[in-house]
Every structure is written in C-alpha cells, then in structure tokens.
Amino acid sequence: MSRLKDRIALVTGSGNGIGKATAIVFAGEGAHVHLADVDGAAAEATAAAIRVAGGHATSHITDITRGQDVKALFRAIGTAHGKLDVLVNNAGLNVRADFRHLTDEEWVTIREVNLDGVVRMARDGFELLKASGRGSLINVASIMGSRAMRQLVAYSATKGAVAALTRGLAVEYAPFNIRVNTISPGFVATALTKQILRNPTITDALVAETAMRRLGEPEEIARAVLFFASDDSRYCTGSELVVDGGMSASL
Numbered sequence: 001m002s003r004l005k006d007r008i009a010l011v012t013g014s015g016n017g018i019g020k021a022t023a024i025v026f027a028g029e030g031a032h033v034h035l036a037d038v039d040g041a042a043a044e045a046t047a048a049a050i051r052v053a054g055g056h057a058t059s060h061i062t063d064i065t066r067g068q069d070v071k072a073l074f075r076a077i078g079t080a081h082g083k084l085d086v087l088v089n090n091a092g093l094n095v096r097a098d099f100r101h102l103t104d105e106e107w108v109t110i111r112e113v114n115l116d117g118v119v120r121m122a123r124d125g126f127e128l129l130k131a132s133g134r135g136s137l138i139n140v141a142s143i144m145g146s147r148a149m150r151q152l153v154a155y156s157a158t159k160g161a162v163a164a165l166t167r168g169l170a171v172e173y174a175p176f177n178i179r180v181n182t183i184s185p186g187f188v189a190t191a192l193t194k195q196i197l198r199n200p201t202i203t204d205a206l207v208a209e210t211a212m213r214r215l216g217e218p219e220e221i222a223r224a225v226l227f228f229a230s231d232d233s234r235y236c237t238g239s240e241l242v243v244d245g246g247m248s249a250s251l
C-alpha cells in the first residue's frame with residue numbers, strides 16, 4: 001500500500017472517470033496527488049474525498065489547452081515540492097462525427113486537448129520531472145490509436161500521435177532518468193463513452209468483441225497506470241500497455 005510513498009504525482013483530467021480513479025489509487029499508495037482539471041469543482045471533490053480518507057491531495061483548475069494555465073500549474077507544484085515524480089497525461093475528450101463531415105472547429109477541439117495539451121504538459125513538466133531523479137511520465141492513449149471504428153477517426157488520429165510522442169520522448173528523456181510510457185485502455189464506462197454506450201446494440205457488439213465479455217472499470221485502468229508510476233516498471237520506457245480485457249487480441 002505504499003508503492004508511491006512520499007512521491008509527488010500530477011494527474012490531468014482527474015475530476016472524473018479514469019483520472020479520478022488514478023488519483024484515488026495513487027493517494028492510497030502514499031503519493032501526494034495534484035489533481036488538475038478544467039472542471040475545478042470535480043477535481044476539488046475528488047481531492048476532498050482523498051483528504052477525508054487520510055490522503056494528501058491538492059486540486060487545480062487547469063485547462064491544458066491554455067499555455068498560461070499549464071505554466072501556473074507547474075509553478076505551483078515547483079514552489080510546493082521542487083520536483084514532480086509522476087505525471088499522468090490523462091485528460092482527453094472525443095467528438096463523434098463522420099470524418100467527411102468533421103468541421104475545422106471539431107478537429108481543433110479534439111486535437112487541442114488530446115494532442116496539443118499532452119505535448120504542452122510533457123514539455124513544460126520536464127524540469128520538475130528531471131528534478132525528481134526518477135520521473136515517470138504516463139500518457140493515456142487508447143486502443144483506438146492503432147485501430148479503427150466509425151466516427152472515431154479524428155480521435156484515433158490523436159491517440160496514435162500520443163503513442164508516437166511517447167516513444168520519442170522515451171528516447172529524449174531517458175538520459176534524465178525520466179521514463180515515458182503509454183497506457184492504452186479499451187472501453188470503459190465513463191462520461192467520455194456515455195454517448196457510444198447509450199446505444200445497447202453498440203455496447204453488446206463491443207462486449208462480444210472483448211475476450212473477457214465485459215467493459216473495463218476506471219480502477220482497472222488506474223491499476224495499470226500505477227504500474228508505470230511505480231518502481232515496479234523501472235526498466236520500462238517507450239512501452240505501451242494495453243488494458244482492454246482482450247479486445248485487441250480477439251478477432
């Protein structure tokens with residue numbers, strides 16, 4: 001229960017879903033967790049629940065598409081701790097649309113959060129991760145980064161780019177003792193997938209294509225993120241861990 005004892009961790013998009021579960025799991029393992037979300041009330045609600053349970057958590061209202069928000073976030077963590085041990089780039093969104101009808105605005109919206117935001121966080125967080133001496137940067141991509149599904153073309157493109165970004169950063173950051181890895185979840189019932197999973201025909205088809213015959217739980221993704229955050233993965237960098245109940249393994 002102390003795999004992250006005295007570590008400083010930052011999780012984006014931690015007001016809801018997978019990020020929230022990750023923040024709670026990290027705090028349970030002894031980390032001081034910083035929760036950054038554009039939905040500040042949700043981030044603070046998670047942070048408050050962690051503190052009530054005896055953990056250490058601080059919330060921040062951060063829009064990762066805004067450069068000044070990201071700089072202010074790292075400045076606050078730098079002032080408080082002088083280092084960052086774990087950074088989880090989890091915040092993400094989806095816009096479902098047939099690609100041929102995708103508007104410029106929709107493309108920019110999805111790209112700014114899923115890709116540009118991750119780029120900004122990975123770049124601006126470098127100095128604090130380096131100061132850790134054993135930094136771990138984890139990017140949450142998706143199995144959709146290497147697969148296709150109708151109306152998820154733009155989403156898939158951003159997630160594939162995140163996986164490529166991870167590999168490049170793993171090489172560049174290794175001399176600074178910063179490991180960089182990707183978690184690629186399958187389908188998990190959260191606000192992000194609500195629209196897709198609202199359709200029982202689609203849900204049944206997705207479950208049928210999953211070897212374990214069920215969707216994932218946010219905590220099951222969080223446990224995999226914990227592996228990359230902790231010393232258990234100390235020889236892993238540039239790796240992608242797929243957590244999808246066997247969906248990609250089944251044909």
Ligand SMILES: NC(=O)c1ccc[n+]([C@@H]2O[C@H](COP(=O)([O-])OP(=O)(O)OC[C@H]3O[C@@H](n4cnc5c(N)ncnc54)[C@H](O)[C@@H]3O)[C@@H](O)[C@H]2O)c1
Pocket residue numbers: 012013014015016017018019036037038039042062063064065090091092093113117140141142143184185186187188189190191192193
């Ligand atoms: N749910 C799934 O099935 C699934 C599958 C594969 C990958 N993922 C990925 O997991 C991550 C988390 O997804 P989730 O399902 O928990 O979604 P979610 O919608 O439940 O939570 C996403 C969180 O990100 C926050 N957020 C959105 N835009 C932001 C911004 N600009 N700045 C800061 N925070 C922002 C939201 O406020 C929200 O709290 C995403 O990157 C998503 O693409 C999810």
